[in-house]
Amino acid sequence: MKTDVLIVGGGPSGAAASLFLTTQGIRTTIVEAERFPRYHIGESMTGMAGQVLRDFGLEAEMMRRQYPVKYGVNVYGHSKTGNWFVPVQGRDQEGKLFDLETWQVRRSGFDQLMLDTAVDRGANLVHGKATFPILQDGTVKGAKVQARDGGELTIESELTLDCSGQATWLANSGGVTGPKYLGAYDKQIAIFSQVRGAIREQGATRDQCKDNTLIFYQQKYHWAWSIPIDSEVVSVGVVVPSAYFQGKKESKRDFLLRELQELHPELARRLPVIELVEDVHVIPNYSYQVKNFCGKGFICLGDAHRFVDPIFSFGLSTALREAQFATPAMLSYLEGKGRDEANPFAAYQLFCEKGLDVLEDMLDTFWEHPFAFSVCVHDRYRELLTDVFAGRVYEHENQPSVAINDFRRLLGREGERERSYLSGDLYSIPIGSRYHPERAPLWELNSRVETQSAAVNA
Numbered sequence: 001m002k003t004d005v006l007i008v009g010g011g012p013s014g015a016a017a018s019l020f021l022t023t024q025g026i027r028t029t030i031v032e033a034e035r036f037p038r039y040h041i042g043e044s045m046t047g048m049a050g051q052v053l054r055d056f057g058l059e060a061e062m063m064r065r066q067y068p069v070k071y072g073v074n075v076y077g078h079s080k081t082g083n084w085f086v087p088v089q090g091r092d093q094e095g096k097l098f099d100l101e102t103w104q105v106r107r108s109g110f111d112q113l114m115l116d117t118a119v120d121r122g123a124n125l126v127h128g129k130a131t132f133p134i135l136q137d138g139t140v141k142g143a144k145v146q147a148r149d150g151g152e153l154t155i156e157s158e159l160t161l162d163c164s165g166q167a168t169w170l171a172n173s174g175g176v177t178g179p180k181y182l183g184a185y186d187k188q189i190a191i192f193s194q195v196r197g198a199i200r201e202q203g204a205t206r207d208q209c210k211d212n213t214l215i216f217y218q219q220k221y222h223w224a225w226s227i228p229i230d231s232e233v234v235s236v237g238v239v240v241p242s243a244y245f246q247g248k249k250e251s252k253r254d255f256l257l258r259e260l261q262e263l264h265p266e267l268a269r270r271l272p273v274i275e276l277v278e279d280v281h282v283i284p285n286y287s288y289q290v291k292n293f294c295g296k297g298f299i300c301l302g303d304a305h306r307f308v309d310p311i312f313s314f315g316l317s318t319a320l321r322e323a324q325f326a327t328p329a330m331l332s333y334l335e336g337k338g339r340d341e342a343n344p345f346a347a348y349q350l351f352c353e354k355g356l357d358v359l360e361d362m363l364d365t366f367w368e369h370p371f372a373f374s375v376c377v378h379d380r381y382r383e384l385l386t387d388v389f390a391g392r393v394y395e396h397e398n399q400p401s402v403a404i405n406d407f408r409r410l411l412g413r414e415g416e417r418e419r420s421y422l423s424g425d426l427y428s429i430p431i432g433s434r435y436h437p438e439r440a441p442l443w444e445l446n447s448r449v450e451t452q453s454a455a456v457n458a
């Protein structure tokens with residue numbers, strides 16, 4: 001079988017990539033290993049993720065399906081000063097912020113909607129699992145596929161997109177991409193399910209809307225979420241260091257039920273009775289980064305190359321926006337441009353890395369300096385951080401903003417530790433990763449950072 005673009009994985013990044021390409025008259029073939037609808041984690045969208053859906057013309061369908069409308073994220077910390085709200089907002093032509101809404105989705109139905117729409121608009125869907133990439137003179141030219149109904153297929157393509165999510169198909173295929181590094185939030189575990197009957201806010205203002213995302217923070221790397229996915233059911237999950245989970249010696253179900261009651265009083269108050277309506281799922285070690293995730297004949301999109309930390313719901317946003325931003329580069333490659341270059345997608349790759357580094361530096365500041373971070377969100381950099389929460393991290397004319405640059409100073413990412421983007425190798429390994437060659441022992445980094453945090457708090 002031959003196609004212009006082979007897409008491995010029919011989740012949001014794969015379906016979105018197909019939607020962008022078929023609009024341009026490109027033939028796509030999506031290979032999806034699982035039978036849809038299937039459970040998937042990742043239900044809360046940023047403002048920019050919602051905007052991509054509007055661009056696809058899906059707003060009316062999202063409303064018809066009554067997906068909960070999200071107006072912002074409420075964070076509950078240790079005390080009242082640690083509580084804050086970030087609204088979902090867009091930027092108009094003059095650069096002024098305006099109120100925007102986005103959605104919370106039950107992923108089984110949402111992913112099916114995206115995949116069905118991709119097929120309706122021209123994608124060829126193959127039910128099967130991509131096994132090996134086909135390589136010709138160092139260029140990826142398609143894949144071997146184990147069909148769901150038995151037998152092996154060979155799908156030849158001009159361009160192959162790895163949209164396989166945490167399976168990181170190409171990075172695990174050996175030698176096509178650069179190595180996969182564990183990220184700064186490795187050694188954590190997420191345990192989650194869905195409950196019926198949670199108490200929701202009843203207020204009239206945007207910060208009291210019943211369908212906002214709620215984050216409950218107990219201490220560093222120990223937090224929970226509550227995300228409404230329909231009028232009755234709420235997605236709930238707890239994230240903790242893996243060692244803490246193992247130390248409890250509880251089943252994943254018992255662990256989740258107890259943590260939902262003990263982690264934060266504001267969470268317990270909303271769950272007077274816990275009726276689980278979904279299995280309890282676990283994802284450990286979700287934080288990683290693949291180096292050189294684009295190259296001759298291939299691009300990795302979304303989780304297939306990098307996932308930092310789930311706390312502020314950037315996964316779908318990244319998946320959808322990367323598919324959007326990769327489209328011009330893909331069209332140019334399909335027209336035959338840049339094929340002799342070592343990496344025909346080098347500019348796009350750097351563009352993505354810079355955007356994700358903005359996210360990572362914001363997330364690291366939240367974890368390392370929660371108090372300074374809440375001051376910045378409340379007051380000092382309210383508008384600039386509203387942009388990041390909305391997913392506007394690829395807007396390089398505005399990013400890194402002064403807020404992100406201050407965070408970088410606070411984190412000690414300056415001077416030799418700066419994200420230089422010139423040194424080839426260094427930028428693509430997360431500075432927080434224990435595999436980063438420049439990483440200082442934690443005690444040294446922390447002591448440097450504490451001295452600097454006074455400057456930012458002032």
Ligand SMILES: Cc1cc2nc3c(=O)[nH]c(=O)nc-3n(C[C@H](O)[C@H](O)[C@H](O)COP(=O)(O)OP(=O)(O)OC[C@H]3O[C@@H](n4cnc5c(N)ncnc54)[C@H](O)[C@@H]3O)c2cc1C
Pocket residue numbers: 008009010011012013014031032033034040041042043044045046128129130131163164165166167169190227237283286301302303304310313314315316317319
């Ligand atoms: C604990 C946790 C909470 C999260 N919460 C949020 C949230 O609230 N909001 C948010 O936006 N994001 C969240 N995320 C992230 C979100 O789940 C992902 O970023 C998002 O699903 C990425 O989309 P994707 O299309 O790249 O990958 P996926 O959605 O994982 O889709 C990949 C698809 O590829 C298929 N596949 C894999 N291998 C193969 C193969 N070899 N052949 C064929 N098919 C294959 C899979 O079956 C799957 O359908 C969370 C993540 C975690 C870990």
